[in-house]
Amino acid sequence: MFENKDSEKTGLEELGEFGLIDHLTGNLKPRRPSTRMGVGDDAAVVEIGNRHLGVTTDMLVEGVHFDLGYTPLKHLGYKAVVVNLSDIYAMNMEPHQVTVSIAVSNRFSLEALEELYAGIALASGIYEVDVVGGDTTSSGKGMILSITALGQADPEDVVYRSGARPNDLLVVSGDLGGAYLGLQVLKREQEVFKVNPKHQPDLEPYHYIVERQLKPEARKDITALLRSLQVRPTSMIDISDGLSSEILHLCKASNVGCRLYEEKIPLDPLVIRTCEEFNLDSSLVALSGGEDYELLFTVDQKDYPKIKGNPNLTVIGHMTDADSGAMMIGRGSGSAIPLTAQGWNSFRKP
Amino acid sequence: MFENKDSEKTGLEELGEFGLIDHLTGNLKPRRPSTRMGVGDDAAVVEIGNRHLGVTTDMLVEGVHFDLGYTPLKHLGYKAVVVNLSDIYAMNMEPHQVTVSIAVSNRFSLEALEELYAGIALASGIYEVDVVGGDTTSSGKGMILSITALGQADPEDVVYRSGARPNDLLVVSGDLGGAYLGLQVLKREQEVFKVNPKHQPDLEPYHYIVERQLKPEARKDITALLRSLQVRPTSMIDISDGLSSEILHLCKASNVGCRLYEEKIPLDPLVIRTCEEFNLDSSLVALSGGEDYELLFTVDQKDYPKIKGNPNLTVIGHMTDADSGAMMIGRGSGSAIPLTAQGWNSFRKP
Numbered sequence: 001m002f003e004n005k006d007s008e009k010t011g012l013e014e015l016g017e018f019g020l021i022d023h024l025t026g027n028l029k030p031r032r033p034s035t036r037m038g039v040g041d042d043a044a045v046v047e048i049g050n051r052h053l054g055v056t057t058d059m060l061v062e063g064v065h066f067d068l069g070y071t072p073l074k075h076l077g078y079k080a081v082v083v084n085l086s087d088i089y090a091m092n093m094e095p096h097q098v099t100v101s102i103a104v105s106n107r108f109s110l111e112a113l114e115e116l117y118a119g120i121a122l123a124s125g126i127y128e129v130d131v132v133g134g135d136t137t138s139s140g141k142g143m144i145l146s147i148t149a150l151g152q153a154d155p156e157d158v159v160y161r162s163g164a165r166p167n168d169l170l171v172v173s174g175d176l177g178g179a180y181l182g183l184q185v186l187k188r189e190q191e192v193f194k195v196n197p198k199h200q201p202d203l204e205p206y207h208y209i210v211e212r213q214l215k216p217e218a219r220k221d222i223t224a225l226l227r228s229l230q231v232r233p234t235s236m237i238d239i240s241d242g243l244s245s246e247i248l249h250l251c252k253a254s255n256v257g258c259r260l261y262e263e264k265i266p267l268d269p270l271v272i273r274t275c276e277e278f279n280l281d282s283s284l285v286a287l288s289g290g291e292d293y294e295l296l297f298t299v300d301q302k303d304y305p306k307i308k309g310n311p312n313l314t315v316i317g318h319m320t321d322a323d324s325g326a327m328m329i330g331r332g333s334g335s336a337i338p339l340t341a342q343g344w345n346s347f348r349k350p
Numbered sequence: 351m352f353e354n355k356d357s358e359k360t361g362l363e364e365l366g367e368f369g370l371i372d373h374l375t376g377n378l379k380p381r382r383p384s385t386r387m388g389v390g391d392d393a394a395v396v397e398i399g400n401r402h403l404g405v406t407t408d409m410l411v412e413g414v415h416f417d418l419g420y421t422p423l424k425h426l427g428y429k430a431v432v433v434n435l436s437d438i439y440a441m442n443m444e445p446h447q448v449t450v451s452i453a454v455s456n457r458f459s460l461e462a463l464e465e466l467y468a469g470i471a472l473a474s475g476i477y478e479v480d481v482v483g484g485d486t487t488s489s490g491k492g493m494i495l496s497i498t499a500l501g502q503a504d505p506e507d508v509v510y511r512s513g514a515r516p517n518d519l520l521v522v523s524g525d526l527g528g529a530y531l532g533l534q535v536l537k538r539e540q541e542v543f544k545v546n547p548k549h550q551p552d553l554e555p556y557h558y559i560v561e562r563q564l565k566p567e568a569r570k571d572i573t574a575l576l577r578s579l580q581v582r583p584t585s586m587i588d589i590s591d592g593l594s595s596e597i598l599h600l601c602k603a604s605n606v607g608c609r610l611y612e613e614k615i616p617l618d619p620l621v622i623r624t625c626e627e628f629n630l631d632s633s634l635v636a637l638s639g640g641e642d643y644e645l646l647f648t649v650d651q652k653d654y655p656k657i658k659g660n661p662n663l664t665v666i667g668h669m670t671d672a673d674s675g676a677m678m679i680g681r682g683s684g685s686a687i688p689l690t691a692q693g694w695n696s697f698r699k700p
Contacts, residue, residue: 110373
């Protein structure tokens with residue numbers, strides 16, 4: 001009775017995912033004093049006794065978020081856990097537990113779910129989190145995963161998106177764009193395979209970027225590194241949707257602007273080579289590609305000596321007052337271009 | 351590549367939902383000291399500072415768990431929240447927050463999701479919980495909901511399934527079987543409507559049981575009542591799958607047996623009348639129907655005077671040693687019949 005047959009009804013693709021969540025949850029004002037952060041950061045934050053709990057959840061739908069044509073189920077299980085842990089690390093919290101709910105059609109066998117769980121178990125072991133619950137049910141079509149991660153921290157350690165101030169340095173871990181390019185390589189091989197089923201894909205030259213796509217890691221090491229360097233980020237977010245979109249989230253939540261230097265964006269040589277092969281602009285891939293699960297954060301300028309020259313960290317810009325806007329300073333030209341979000345919208349057809 | 355084409359692969363329907371969860375999570379032993387209870391109770395329990403956190407999650411799939419042909423979206427949103435809160439109350443904890451993830455196909459309009467969220471908001475208001483996060487994405491087919499509820503309690507207040515002892519009294523809140531019968535009435539009206547689309551269903555005579563199905567409540571009042579009576583249950587569970595299945599869960603977790611008296615099972619007069627109309631055995635409906643979301647718990651015999659005669663509570667039996675088994679004493683005959691679980695298995699075709 002609520003089907004979208006009536007042209008006066010509003011199609012979901014018009015709002016996009018962020019707009020939709022904002023629209024639907026906008027009237028739901030928190031009333032519990034224990035709710036320290038609801039919708040609007042990498043994870044919700046709940047006060048429990050003298051500690052803070054971080055809660056984040058993700059729903060992954062076959063055919064929308066993953067394609068079992070080139071995603072081994074073990075990798076899928078691994079990645080589904082890791083992307084949620086990444087959100088907990090992005091709050092500077094330590095993940096302790098996850099819940100895993102799965103709906104599958106009769107197309108899947110027990111052995112298939114065992115493969116999926118082998119990946120979940122592997123991630124749980126490496127990141128030292130416990131699988132404490134979940135639900136397993138049948139679906140009308142395909143596989144749907146819903147994972148929730150729980151993390152803990154002392155209240156003073158929690159880092160929100162909202163703490164950046166003008167002149168803070170903008171820093172990113174690792175390098176960007178690899179996961180998106182890995183996906184392009186996998187899709188190309190799949191197309192070749194469709195035409196010639198005897199084709200044996202040689203993914204070895206693309207190993208790094210294919211692994212970035214299929215088996216990403218959460219940057220547990222970076223939050224540990226920052227602690228050991230005694231650097232507390234003023235704001236932080238993980239890069240799931242592309243650098244551009246995440247910078248805009250930090251700017252909006254912190255009410256600041258920023259200057260991103262295009263030439264500083266860290267790119268792996270394989271990313272640059274593969275961009276040339278696919279005739280793609282490497283900056284655009286880093287800005288809009290997504291799924292890199294690196295950490296993007298801001299630090300006070302006085303902390304610069306502590307992070308300077310660290311091979312895991314790259315200063316890519318600095319924050320400004322809000323009126324200056326969120327700008328990228330182009331490579332070579334030096335001209336300022338406004339950053340635009342090209343965040344992914346699963347309701348829009350590709 | 352993992353599709354179930356090979357006859358040597360194991361079909362999921364062979365294990366059932368509980369068997370499947372046990373099988374998949376059996377190797378995942380908790381390693382975090384903060385994990386006080388993983389899989390195996392109404393909610394997982396996590397130690398945070400000096401408090402305990404309860405976590406429970408449910409995945410609801412259109413066509414498997416609900417039928418939008420007779421379920422208004424607002425009711426669906428309400429029920430989806432309430433059934434998770436019920437699991438938190440069943441741990442004797444107070445729910446504080448929920449997360450709501452939704453996958454929907456393009457068939458749904460924004461207005462449809464607003465209806466769903468109106469129900470979620472209504473439940474949040476009545477039960478005083480905050481919606482702190484979630485995910486909204488597109489699905490290949492239909493609607494899938496995944497809800498997680500978080501609750502809190504002091505460690506000494508948490509009630510597990512495992513605390514029942516021989517001679518404890520077995521108590522249930524409210525009355526049983528209504529939700530299942532309400533579903534039968536709704537299905538019957540839907541069949542009539544298919545034949546004659548001008549048919550106007552008159553559900554008024556069945557108001558109570560239809561409401562039990564479409565808009566159940568979690569027994570927040572019962573945990574409050576027990577506190578005010580200074581009765582601490584020794585074990586507790588909520589009735590989502592039918593009385594029989596839940597009693598067996600308590601017996602197994604507590605390593606005890608039980609004697610349930612058939613004549614004591616609380617039934618509403620409308621349930622008895624409707625059972626006669628549908629030619630169903632009312633005890634069987636209460637034992638196997640499910641979705642009543644009443645609380646089933648055990649108390650020490652010394653607490654009997656405190657609960658005796660309370661219209662909200664019915665003593666339906668007592669626990670025994672494990673060797674005596676889980677038995678029902680038949681009405682009239684007085685003969686002992688072993689209780690069997692007829693828990694719902696979404697993988698099995700009806």
